[in-house]
Amino acid sequence: MEDNSLHTALNVLIRVKDNLLETMVDELVTHQDDDPCSFSLQEIEDKFAIRMANLNTLIITLQDQISSGGHQGIPRIITNVEDTTREKLGNKLDELLEFISPEEVLHLSVVPQNADSEKYTIILVYQEYNG
Structure with missing residues (x-):
């Protein structure tokens, strides 16, 4: 092709x-x-x-x-969903965002799993350019 x-x-x-x-x-x-x-x-x-x-x-x-195929210019959309606790939240966010520039982030949200829970779900969607 x-x-x-x-x-x-x-x-x-x-x-x-x-x-x-x-x-x-x-x-x-x-x-x-x-x-x-x-x-x-x-x-x-x-x-x-x-x-x-x-x-x-x-x-x-x-x-x-x-x-x-080694083609450049078309971004790949990557979705990453992680569960974590409140005490590990900052470290997990740092880990997820370590190699992503702010311009590549399309969506980032941190959602408590329920109202009285110490657990959170992180949803990160970013674009990655090949090359």
Whole structure:
């Protein structure tokens, strides 16, 4: 496969995903006042969930193909979920962020596992550029 073809295909899939996401958001905004248990919201989920998941899988597959072939410029999205205790929280965050620059961090959250727990879940999503 040619480098240019992979990038073109990836751009097509990203454009399709963006359009689908925009349509889904428009429908959700239209139904924002509906009862959360209504079938209209379930229909939106049924209409978009599988296709969105499939597009995400295809995009990740192409990104992996591009990054494993030594191609540069396309970031890989990495998700790391860790459980820790309150006393180890600072050290665990330092460990996770040690080799990641702030510009690469897409999402970082620390969530208590329940209201009276000393345990936390850390969710870190970052992009990694090959090369």
